[in-house]
Amino acid sequence: MISKSEMKIITLLGIASIAFGQPPNPQTRPPRPSSTQSPASKARPKSATPQQYTADQSREGEVRFGSQCGFCHGKDAAGGETGPDLTRAELVAQDSHGDKLAPIIRAGRPNAGMPAFPSLTQGELNAIVAFLHTQMDKFAELGGGRRSVEPSDLATGSATAGRAYFEGAGKCASCHSATGDLAGVGKKYQGLNLLRRMLYPTGQGPAAPTPAKATFTLSAGQTVVAPVVGEDDFSVTVLDPLGARQTYQRSAVKVKVDDALAAHFDQLGRYTDADMHNVYAYLETLK
Incomplete structure (x- = not known):
């Protein structure tokens, strides 16, 4: 028999599904000649016309x-x-x-x-x-005291190796899709902004990452998913479809919280310098 808590969850929450597509082939980046000077390392320009203020x-x-x-x-x-x-x-x-x-x-x-x-x-x-x-x-x-990093300063990796890591050892493709949520990411973000989004995808506004999700498993085997706005050892608070907060005791229902950002924070301890630049190079190709 469905409990009162389970009936409340069924009434208030909806079930979401995610579709993944196949990523396109990455474009191969030609190696940058070692003699090429980084834009950020060039001398800063001075006012062409002497001016006094x-x-x-x-x-x-x-x-x-x-x-x-x-x-x-x-x-x-x-x-x-x-x-x-x-x-x-x-x-x-x-x-x-x-x-x-x-x-x-x-x-x-x-x-x-x-x-x-x-x-x-x-x-x-x-x-x-x-x-x-x-x-x-x-x-x-x-002079000196470099204040900026140009996109070309970060473009030292291999897009092909980056895609291999994305789809393989990094397990990035288990949550992301080059033709889905990451479509056009290389056009939307460049340079440090792209690297920040890759390493620390936190923030606010339309580009903010999807919040953690709570999956409730009911006694009849049905699962219901809702965005989490708070949790502790005893309860989980989620948003219902109308935007209202609903709190459920962990002892009353079976619940599992999945935080997509946890995988990113986990990656920080596993990335090698080469992995990081390779994945960055791959994301740059997703225009």
Whole structure:
């Protein structure tokens, strides 16, 4: 006979299924000549046109840049979560007192995901330009102290070996599919962002990993799956289809919690340096 707890689970939760496809053949990456210089190891550019800005202008620009642009480009303009390092940008180096930067800041670059800032005053624009040139020159004078890693710096592995590890020893294909959840991952993420997602796939927003799932086995043999929002030694709390939290005592039902991220954390102790770069190279081919 189905217990009251089991009836509640059947009523509130649904059963999910996952389909896997066959991954495409990885593209073979030609070996990078040893003489090729890493982009991140090249000398930083300096402003092509000598420009002088007051300390007050740069400080005002730092505040304005941090509030408007820092989320993407970093508060010091040296690169952020989604925006490039502007202290290395040729656009900044070739700019003269805002002749190239100001129009782009005002109009944005919609195709590149950069918003427009039409409400900025000319004084605010001038301050941001002053800050960018000051930062570029400052980092150029400091030298060394590499602040960024270019995608080509990480592209030292074999995509073929990476696919073999993905489908074999790494057991990645038991949860992931090159034509399913990972389709286009090499286009969506590049460089360090791709490596971070591969090693530590945590985060928020639409790209966040699937939460842990609780599988309830009922007395009649039926299984029901629901996303876990909390658990301890005595109970498991899940979300029902309406988004409400439901807590079940482990003593009342048979439950198994599967956390997809556990396999990633497990991998960290098994990856060799070669494995890591090979899998990265394979993921890069999934455009």
